[in-house]
Amino acid sequence: MKIYIDLSNLMLVDFVTGIQRVVREITARIVNESSHEFCLMTYNFRKNAFQKLSNELFVRYFTVGDIEKEAVTTDEIIRIEDIPSGAVFFDIDSVWNARLNRSWLLPILKRSGVKIVTQLYDLIPITHPQFCHSSTTANFMTYVGANLKYADLIITNSNTTVQALDDLTDKLGIERKKSIVVPLSSDFTNNGSSEDRDEVDPEVKEIADKGKYLLMLGTIEPRKNHSLVIDALESGLAEAGMRAIFAGRIGWNVEELEKRMKEHPLYNESLFFVERPDDATVDYLYKHAFAVAFPTFNEGFGLPIIESFMRGTPVVASDIGVLHEVAGEYADYFDPNDKDDLVRCVKSLMDDPALYEQRRERLKSYVPYTWDESARDMLAALETLDEEQKRVPGDVKIKQLVCLTARNEDMLATLPYIEEFMPFITEMVLMTPDKNVEEIKNNYHGRLELKFLTDSEILAGQKLPEDHSTRNFFLRCLALKNPVFDDVFIMTDDDYRPLRTITQDVFIKDGAYNAYYCYDLSRWRGTYSSPTSFDVSMRKTRKFLAGQGYPTKMYASHQMQVIDKRIYNEMTERFPEIISQGLCEWATYFNYGASNYPGMFRPVPYVAMGWPGVRSDWYVDVVPEDFLFENHYSFLYTPGQVFAGLSEEFGENVREENQIKTIRFANELRKQREARCVYDSYAQSYWIQYLEIPSFTLMPVKGEDGKYSVAVYAPAYYQAKAGEWTRIPFNVDKDVFELLGTKKILLNYWFTDENGVNLTTTGRIMVDPDDLSFLLPVLSPGCPERCILNIKAILEDKDIAGSAAVRANIIE
Known part of the structure; x- marks a missing residue:
């Protein structure tokens, strides 16, 4: 099975927490599974295509860290349409805000016969939009909608998310999606940092060593409910000798919280913020925390809980379903809307050393779900797509x-x-x-x-x-x-005639x-x-x-x-x-x-x-690797064919x-490919230079007298192969028909030399009012030279015309 993974977001960000950690840990493990072929990719906006990542260098960067991230990306281009039928597109990253919109990408992949698997971390932007930025909610709804329509398999980290997904499809009145739960792990085998992994930030170590603290790890955002911990500090925890360390990065819509935190009288006394700690520092904070606080309003999984348990650190967590599923009897729970309940929960451990030690002792029986197991089960989930497939019986004989x-x-x-x-x-x-x-x-x-x-x-x-x-x-x-x-x-x-046995x-x-x-x-x-x-x-x-x-x-x-x-x-x-x-x-x-x-x-x-019968009929996107049949056309046997x-x-x-x-015939197709290669190279260079595709557009223009005429807008220059057909994008603004009341638009196009002498015959095509974006078939002059491509649009029923003359480079 060939599996394509889009890692654009992971390659773009300069931090590895939360989802990025999951993407890193899973990918670094499954990519070397020899029974499948993995193609790691990152999206290149300028080329409107993916660039292949080196599997070996990806693993090396995110495990050893002795190279720069840029070295992971190769020059090999993977066009979206090149992802073959039967392959799997595994969407494991957080892509709902990505430039490559899934509502555009997934139908293209589906049309190509690609199987789509998506790792769905949660449905919080839909179920609890009040905790998300409005643009994130809108983008996420589009992302989920695309997956509900096109995904072949949804992988989640909890049964709670599966239930939320089933509830959503039931409300929408659509078929439930096939889903498989694969829990996550938390060990730091793959670090993803080029820095020395054994060195803990000394300033953070000094803070941690001064006394008991509650640790909150993760992005500071409304849903995580950091304010409740500050409220609890004010309501007796600080006075009782408990401190709080927030470790992560500042997220969205937390300006007031950030101001409250940094201007708080307890800041840098009982309340601390460690911005973007490396893995060694995170590990130290986990191991030396009195407890990890997880007051979240909602969650897809709760990775810090598992990370805490694996280090023998107790957890106090929100009393919500998904956290009970993840933490079970190993955590103590409180109402995330009640600061006094959080104070009660923490102080019960502070005031009863025996109870606290009991909690720590109980964690010794906790059997962690490792990243190796997560990766194994993630791969097994992908393989179910292959296992379920029927095959053609081996005894079928065609006569x-x-x-x-x-x-x-x-x-x-x-x-x-x-x-x-x-x-x-x-x-x-x-x-x-x-x-x-x-x-x-x-x-x-x-x-x-x-x-x-x-x-x-x-x-x-x-x-x-x-x-x-x-x-x-x-x-x-x-x-x-x-x-x-x-x-x-x-x-x-x-x-249809066979050509050989x-x-x-x-x-x-x-x-x-x-x-x-x-x-x-x-x-x-x-x-x-x-x-x-x-x-x-x-x-x-x-x-x-x-x-x-x-x-x-x-x-x-x-x-x-x-x-x-x-x-x-x-x-x-x-x-x-x-x-x-x-x-x-x-x-x-x-x-x-x-x-x-x-x-x-x-x-x-x-x-x-x-x-095609002749190479001017249409572009051959799919090039035959062999010829076993002839589509017989008598005219191909006539003189000149x-x-x-x-x-x-x-x-x-x-x-x-x-x-x-x-x-x-193979030579005919080769000529077409060569001509297309010349044009595609030109179009790509034009895109890089002007950030637009070279095309022609017919638009209405209003004169000083208030009357409308038409104008042809053309690219700055044109390039094509001598003596070959090229298809140029041409667009007609619908207002040409509406404002000028025309029903017949004739396009004429021909080449002249720089002195105006015709080099080709004139091509003619009538514009179809129902198809205003089309490809104009243009035959280049037979000899390489600098010349002029002329386009003239004639509104035959209005005696109105517009034209453009474009410098053309015709090459051998």
Whole structure:
């Protein structure tokens, strides 16, 4: 299992207390577990990506401390979209106030098929917002909301937090989350300080050695209730010889408390504040305290209690459920709203030495929960995601190929490739119009057993939809109820051709179905301003999948794929309304399967050439590592196209020609990657220089006469590879339509040299009023040079235009 951990907050702060201590201790232990691969990361805002941390140096810094923290971060970049399907994203840090908002991050990870595990320390900002800053409460609610929707597992430190979480989901009327309790520990094996760990702060030691004191460790904040201890000092504890030491850092909204503390007559006499003590000093304070006071109003766990017990120091704690769960019979309890009850609790120990010694003696029987055990159980919790997964049985044998076709000529041309290169296929089911059956029967004489399922048999009187994508999805959903299909088969289209001999392992391997994806639906643009039936289907599918919280990988990879009809039919029975909605059969099925049966589906990059047909069609985000199938387009064999001069029919030289095709198409994708690399490098440099993405924007402008016109706002400069297509972000302000009343905006774009001589033909595109943020496909001049990129926006029904001319660097 590959586990990604975001440690941005830990790497950012200069203190290691509370949650940061938990993050440090757990991570430093589990990262060396050899049965899993751990990837530690920190978020880089400027690059909008994670940077990988060195596992070895992370452990070294936080355990030995002989290097600088900066040395832990490597130069390796991990883009969010690069976190692979099936991996685990473990959110262990305090990230609700982080710049990388989880309401944005988690759906992206979920769409990619990543499993999300969150360490939830408490729900205090929701259950007790009066103790939290308003911005923290708002951020925390967003954080929890994202996890309620997308997290696969919640790990808590107490059953009290689980109950609070269940209460919240019950009130919201949503399904309870799977949760596992893993208690925390407190030993200081990993110190996280580059200073000498054996040296106690001498000034603090002098304070501690002067007499009895109550210790409060942690951030000073309203919820921790430090005021009650000061009240208790004033109400008799100081007079009885008891002192108080607050150790930690100043938090939020405690200005009055800080002033009261530092201006108090007892300050530096009976009341002391030790700011950000190191671990050796904390350890000394724990060991020499008369007792640890924990007057908190609410808590997720109560780490100082465990730290006290492990050092044999008694604890007086708030009488609240979570602390009873953590401390049990080992602590003495008081009402956190009653200073006199705190005085009573402490003085009972002060006035009765035998009772006090009894408390200390009882702590000798306390069995601490070590960080090693916490780390072990935390890892075991993560592993439950893997243990619960079903697998594809090892005895599954595929013999059946299924194809939906209305084109006899294409089907008959493809059958010889199947016969030659798929020896394990012995049977083929053709879903086809009734009129097509006889022609195929009369013209096919190969080894495959052909079975037919006609439209009339599938529809059983229902009307066939007119839209191409809607029709295909509708027919497949209805057809798969028919017993003619095996439980597991290969689904194809009539123009998907294998290129060389393939085995069943292409489709099923190591107990999982290989699910070949080519893109992510959240980024699919399609044909701008004139979307095809395919494009509309992709958009509908993305909306459906996102609405269910499923991944949104695009599996319409234009190649053969394995189908388990039991899972497919389960999907349509669960969501019967989608059958007539024109969704993508590939993306709905595989994303449904990967979400509900993650152990049975392995998303892998697609292995088809001819998709895209030409490199100018769309950016290839997922690069095929191999080519096993051809998505056959006849136009690719015409003069000037990638397969010109090769045969598109099956013949004796098919294997050799398929090898040539593989080389040629791989070269086409390489050219696109090189062009994109040039543009991406330019965009990154532009971001660093201007802190914005280079893009064009069409906006309305108001003249001195009060009339509106339009202006094109452009980047300071542009850069692209010679002779290649680049897609430039273009935005149209909706006010252009509203203020000028236009309905037709034509964009023209072309390159000229510095003297105004045209270097390219003019590209044209009509703006779609329903899609005002798009990518403008621009073909660069064929030769490297300095030139001008011209953009002109024409409001055709208003006789109004705006333009921009941008200096362009066209490089080899």
